Amino acid sequence: MNNVPNKHFFTKQLTAWHATENNRNLPWKNEPEPYKIWLSEVILQQTRALQGLPYYLRFVDAFPTVKDLAAAKDEDAFRLWQGLGYYNRCKNMLATARYITNELKGKFPTTYDTLLQLKGIGPYTASAIASFAFGLPHAVVDGNVYRVLSRYFGIDTPFDTTEGKNIFSTLAHELLETKDSAAYNQAIMDLGATVCTPGKPLCDQCPLQKKCFAFDRGLTDLLPVRSKKLKIRKRYFHYLLLLWNNTLWIHKRNGNDIWENLYEPLLIEDTEPIDLEKLIQCSFFKDNDIKYSSITYSGSYCQRLTHQQIETRFFIVTLSKKPKIHLHDGLWVKTSELGKTAFPKTLVSFLENNLYF
Ligand code: SF4
The missing domain is CATH 3.90.79.10 (Nucleoside Triphosphate Pyrophosphohydrolase)
Structure with a gap:
């Protein structure tokens, strides 16, 4: 069988698609400043890109640097955050901006491990900053990535279990194009957001279709798998x-x-x-x-x-x-x-x- 999922094919096709066809334009893409990357990633947690966009623009306009954010009144930052929900994100962001400004002389940490020590920064955000700002080989693993990987490779281990998280994280790192981790990470996030979408994926426009497990077997609506039903x-x-x-x-x-x-x-x-x-x-x-x-x-x-x-x-x-x-x-x-x-x-x-x- 030549349509079996293949890691080399996956990375090659994905990065080629990103270089030639991916036209998703957002102001934080190709942004080199760790402060703005961090801002965008925090805003986009639990928020769709188009919904987060005006917030990102307002924050950058009001607080162009991490020092400006550190000096902001809590009240002003919270008012700009109104409507995004999960206000702890804003609270942590203020605490981290003040820590960077006061304790680190305004300089963002430059490694994955030191980024991870900052308040409100988990593995996903640390990977994004390490890769987008500093070109370090860390793969981002979020909902988009779970979806693309589980469908393409046919992984039915629930992604919200310890076992699932380990499987997806290990695989994501194996697939990472280390020479340009930023482009690879951007590619998989964009593919998940625009082509391999939660509802009806646009398989006909997907560069991975030829060897995609879920497409081949008509399983796109069954993958990825979540273990628990959300209790509301x-x-x-x-x-x-x-x-x-x-x-x-x-x-x-x-x-x-x-x-x-x-x-x-x-x-x-x-x-x-x-x-x-x-x-x-x-x-x-x-x-x-x-x-x-x-x-x-x-x-x-x-x-x-x-x-x-x-x-x-x-x-x-x-x-x-x-x-x-x-x-x-x-x-x-x-x-x-x-x-x-x-x-x-x-x-x-x-x-x-x-x-x-
Ligand atoms: S072929 Fe369809 S299901 Fe498979 S990765 Fe592409 S969009 Fe997702």
């Missing part, structure tokens, strides 16, 4: 927008949860949706001596994150009296100045459409 946690957020004299009560989210360090109005979370009638009866109103002239349900918004589904309901509460009891650690902010505060994207859209900034 359902959460119901009820935001009470407490308004007093054109000010809104907000506080900073903390704890190890989504949207950490961003601001939000008063939140009542439950595992079930609560309607207005029941909400009014909840102990919060009594305990905090909340007196209002009107309270209205103002719509809801659903969003799906990797491991959770959140239904957010908004209630505008116009207070007739400023609550006497101290409301946690929050503050009253003029509604006209809410645009200066970093909120989760869900809230930004609602506030923009329903309040005044």
Whole structure:
């Protein structure tokens, strides 16, 4: 049989395709600066390239160097991050920028192992920076790479197990074109993103089709294999927008949860949706001596994150009296100045459409 998957064929075809046909243009491609490569890789984790693109451009514009990012106010960086989710990425990025600036005199580490020691940088990002910025022979292994390798070589070991990770990582390094690891890594990432896509791969345009295991046997929709079904946690957020004299009560989210360090109005979370009638009866109103002239349900918004589904309901509460009891650690902010505060994207859209900034 001459259509058996072949490592030499794989690398040769892939790099040739990259040199002649791959026309995926993104501003961070061929970027030599480790800072910008790092920025793009952090933004693109859990985010599609087109969605991440405006964020990358905004960050580069606001913070052109790692020193600029290190000097940024947390608030400003979080506001630019609004909408990307997984805010820990932004928090780690700020910590790492400050570490590089203050402890390493603004110089990015230049080896895979030293990159790996930085906060928020795992094997994938370390490989990307080592290879794209410094030409070191490290293969990137992410969702795109799992997909291309498992389909082409017919690997049905689940990629989210220790065994699977070892198999894919070893194979990725064996396939790496060490003379130009950057081009090879870019090629496999782009092929996974544009041709060997999750839904319907474009096998007719694929340079690997001739010897592809999954194409040959009609198995593209069964590969790659994931071991566990994602468990989705359902959460119901009820935001009470407490308004007093054109000010809104907000506080900073903390704890190890989504949207950490961003601001939000008063939140009542439950595992079930609560309607207005029941909400009014909840102990919060009594305990905090909340007196209002009107309270209205103002719509809801659903969003799906990797491991959770959140239904957010908004209630505008116009207070007739400023609550006497101290409301946690929050503050009253003029509604006209809410645009200066970093909120989760869900809230930004609602506030923009329903309040005044
Ligand atoms: S032939 Fe199809 S399944 Fe195989 S690597 Fe190419 S796009 Fe993916």
